[in-house]
Amino acid sequence: MAAAANDMFSRKACVVITGASRGLGKSVAKIFASKFPSTSLFILLSRNVSNLDVVKSEILENNPNLTIAVKKFDQGNLDQTIYDTLFDSVFKEYNVTADDFEQSVIVHNAGTLGDNTKYASDLSDVQTVQANFDMNVSGMILLNSQFLKKFSNSSKGRSVVHISSLVAIQPVPSFSLYCTGKAARDMFFRVMAVENPSIRVLNYAPGPCETDMQRACREDTLDRTTRDMFQAMHTEGNTLDCDTSINKLVELLQQDQYDSGAHIDFFDDIGGHIAKAKLDS
Template sequence: MSSSERADLGRALCVITGASRGFGRTTAIEMSRLVKPGSVLVLVARSADDLRSLQAELAESDAGKAGLLVKCVVADLAQMEGPESVVSASKEVFSEDLDHIILVNNAASLGDVSRFAKSFTNMAEVDSYLSFNVSSSLCLTASILQAFPQRPGLQRTVINVTSLCALKPFCSWVLYCTGKAAREMMFRVLAEEEPDLRVLNYSPGPLDTDMQLVARSRTGDPSLRKTFSDMFTGGRLLTCEASCVKLMKLLLEDTYTSGAHVDVFDL
């Protein structure tokens, strides 16, 4: 541990979207180990069963036994009521002795990667994708910031789980690349506007998740599909745990430039 690295994330309210599986689930588990007793985790996803399973696991953990409160919010963030329900639940469990608000914008979908850009003529299909992957993230972030304004003694951190696809075009991934690029710019603007806010665009790398399974089986571009398959068969995918440990180290060190894109392979 470096001399500047702190030992924990404080007594925190952590809101994590897409928390039922994959990187979001792992983030919830890792954060639970780094927050002080009395902290609260608000876990958001569409799957009630998966959220309850994670809640039960956390209740049995050392953090759970030490008083960590875990609240589940079953919500579709693509609908207007989704972000509203998350904010409402967060207000219910917030107490004045909390000293850190952490929002992890992890929820995302891959979109139809079997098709190329020229096939997307249906505006409703594109709007639906962007509503879940871009609009909901901005509206939830803005609502959380309004609900918990800056005050002395309160740190606020917003994390956007991003991707190399925010920076580089991938053939047949037009929706995903567009969504990630838009989200990343959104958080870069936020960092410029809110100097007291800590904003991080974290790219967790190629993870061994259900999304990667879809990528290597359904990607329309044959060269890209082969790349993903070779990464899997060659054992070059990262575990969610390995990537998440690096994210936690970034948060503890707290020396990144606000709004920066930080890739797991840069660490």
């Protein structure tokens, strides 16, 4: 479909992407970098800086004028100083301010599968459960707040994309931590969308993409039926290439027709989903 007249990819942006060193995050970084103006600033975050440097080099091969900052960032480390200084340090290093950009975009991709070797009733280790929610929920909330604090001008475009999952709305045996974290994240952004109408918010479920997490699903999952489902999906060629899914995300963002805060899956009929969302609102 044709891009909307207010296509976000046509405007100079500061784009923040978490978990950008591999998998879906890497695809987001490379595809978004090919869409936004070369005057934009990309801030790529991950625990693995070496892999981020590789992603940066690959982007610059095709977009040599783009400014790309790579920062080591562990979303599960809830040190207040890290969150308070993250964006200030990047802006100082590249001598920019929030006012230098026409819009700001953050893609919350970083996250972990959690312990899929246990059923819900067997999750008894305090550190395991706390670390899971520190990484997948608390750290994401704190980073998101710092992003919006830095880009506080509501007259400029602000977009928040959460890489969600079908499991946010569908329970899956052995995936209690992952399901709960994704559901919590979805609801957090739904609330934020209601509180802040000036922010465009999207919960995007990318489908079963071929990633390291997908491999863990089919190899480590305790529940046999669930594990067999993931194994069959892979064997039968029903997993998705990351780029295929992220191109669908780009289409959604370009059309800009979704209700802010909506949960939209890769396999959803976009037009039908939007019509239903409007009827339900």
